[in-house]
Amino acid sequence: MKPIEYVACLDQMYQSQGFPPYKWSEFDESPWTPFEKPLNEAKIALVSSAGISRDDQEAFDPWAVNGLSFREIPLDTPYEKLKLNHNYFDHRDALKDLNCVFPLQRLKGLEGEGVIGAAAGTAISLGMGRLYKRTALQNETVPRIVDVLKAQQTDAVLLVAA
């Protein structure tokens, strides 16, 4: 397959439905924190936007708009206790195997094989959907996520977009 031009296609789809043009975020430089530990000694935390929650947590809105909350998912949660609520992508394969978008079991496996030092005990899932409140995401939600990550001595973060 050829890479899909999602920005152009989404713009066309939403504007044809009468939405005003969306102003996409654009940057031309990146922040940088050096990764100094060998990978096989580092504790890696998972952050996924696939709309995953535990059955005792509030589920995400599958058609979220400005979803700014997150769920903490303990690493040892059995997959049958997890739910996925996200309709912006075809999630049928992910429901057969959540590792497609929320690779907790694979991360545990990589710890077992010694590829990474450890998988952090708590993973983070979000379900943001169409996001207009970017400042709130960066200034309110992310600092709370960072607190969770730092409290468990995370060395680096694997982000998976859904």
Add this chain to the structure above:
Amino acid sequence: MDHQSVGLIARSIEEAGLPTVYLGSCRDMMARLYPPRGVFLNFPLGHQCGKPQDVSLQVSILTDTLNVLSTATEPGQIVDLSYEWDEPYEWTDYTKDIEAMLGEEGGMAQEWKPKET
């Protein structure tokens, strides 16, 4: 649009002092965000870490992704993974798949108007 939001999250986490690596499947959206360390897998959305039940593929995609933490030398690079989706797949397949999924699951189509929050 989550690919934009996750890019913003990656930038903010990195600014807070934790190194990040960002695995995604919308290259154009990722590139605009300049995530500190990006990894692109050219698979249909919903398979960002591989195909269901294919443990070895998933392990290998994730290992390649995590290695970028160590190999990236400058901010803002996107590494293109070489795995190939073995069937043609384009935008119209993406929208058709979502329709088929909603039909199968009895899910509602998206409301026209953004909800007030």
